[in-house]
Amino acid sequence: MDNKMTLGIILVLIGLFSFIFLGFTGFRVIFGMLLVFFLPFYILLGRFGLSRGERMVFSLFIGIGVFPSIVYWLGVFMSFRLAIVVTFVVLMIVALFLKKSRD
């Protein structure tokens, strides 16, 4: 079993679980959280020579703290929903730029 297949199985498991037990709203919330709290930080932490497990855990726990902190301050000056989008887009651009510069 390769990494891509494993990722696929995991996403299907999470998707099925969310739909069956938590409905469409639960599905949206869980995948949305994975997207905004986890993904940008997972890409960012790729620069530091961490193992895959460390990178996954640290990105989740750091993302849960850092992402809302940025959204909070932006949300003081603009729409909260817009602040979420802006934070995510900026973090993804930074993460992908750093990833590209490393590669």
Place this chain on the structure above:
Amino acid sequence: MKVNKNVEAIIVTLLYLTCLYFWTLPIQDNPLPYGEVDAFSHYAVADYTYTSDRSVTDLPHYIDRRYGKDNEFKQHTLWYPPPFHTGLAIGAAIGGESDFPIYLVNAIFCSLIVLSVYFIIRRFFGFEAALLSGFLLIFSMRDIMVFLWGQWPERMGFAYLPLIIYCFYKYATSFLKKEQKPVYLYIMSFLLAINFFIHPMDFFHSVGALIIIGLFFFIKERKIFFSLKHVSAAIVLFLLIVSIFPTQSMNVFVKLRSGTAEESAKGDFGRLLGWFKAPRENTGTPPVYFSYSAMIGPYWTVPLILLGVLFLLLRRNNKDLVILGWLVSLYIMIHLDFIGKGRVHRSLSGTAHIFYPLMVLGLLYAYTFFVKLVPALRRYKSLIRYVLVVAFMIVVFISIGAGARDSLEGAYKSIIARANPSQHALSTWLRGSEVPDDADMFHMGALSLAKTRSIYMMGHRYMGTSAGGSLDEKNFTYIVMDYSDLLLIGNRDGLNQLQSFEMSLANNTLLYNKDNIRVYEYG
């Protein structure tokens, strides 16, 4: 037990989804907010952020009336640093509604301890130990009770401790091997700062663990295991991060100065000989919260914990010292009342996070010892290990898992435990009503303080009850005559009293009259 990394990733996903299934049981059938009074304060900040589409700076009146002085550094502002509540509000924005997503994200946040304990135990002691520890934590009753009641940030904050001490271990061991990896120290700074934001008490638990583990490392290695340059950079990084929420960070230090112990056992040496003694005075927690067998597991598991400690004490490698340091630091936090400090019964809720891994280590090393003792068993040792792990999971589920599931499934399920449909309709009406945002309403017919708080936090208008003073003392300008709960429980006397009072309101303007609830403008 060797397991392929990809298979392990799937098993961990299944473990955590199992956890999430159990921890979301209270909202799977009924998405209405539940909990004790604390739960509604956290719900309210997240809900207000979502519904107003703005971050909360100054508290709205209905939150401020109760929590306006909780930030002692700058009153009328958020009393906790914003990341926790903002995280819940982000969930609401993604989900497109308020109640269910906030409670779902909270269930995820509060159960993160399963992942962080799995992580550190996996790194230190292997797959089976991690799997069993994570599995046990799903059913940790003390964690579940605190989660259900509403001390949500405290529950989430504990999940950072294992990762913080892991980073410390990685940095210190890399330094000792002369392959310095300061990145772990910098990640630790981030985690510590976030830990501070989520809940200050948990942050002090983490700092305590770092001090004790550092001391153990120093005693063992008899040399410095860090670079002053790295530590200084990590401290500066930490200070920079915590300075982004100055009013909330300063509140922690102001409260530290004025803090007194809730329970005091000052100078009671007997207290040092036990793990915890149920306090004599009322701490707002039921007696069962202080019971080992009801919260952690059957008493036959105690020898396993002691075996786990014994094994670590005998081996004493650096990983063992990390776990022992964590245990000792928790012991200190739980016994701070000896010097008249701390809210020790709150610290007690971190017990399962270290007791379960120790229990599992005790079991696995007792097995190893037994197999060494009986040579005939060596041929079947892998099979025996599998059977032991599965058998232990089954026994534990029967002992504590079933009770935990029942607690989660039955939590706030009765019709009077959460806002009933009439009260929910009232809350929905209140949000868009002509009742001014800064009105003080008086709730008559309330069954509990938590119930009233849930109604007014959902309705965005403050409501007091007779518990906080009489009607005239408090200058309430609106009265809610709520017959709905009293009708549901069939309380005739209560209904009669309410009706006779309502007759005195005949000259007041009736604003709302639906499903056995009426709202009057008063005075």
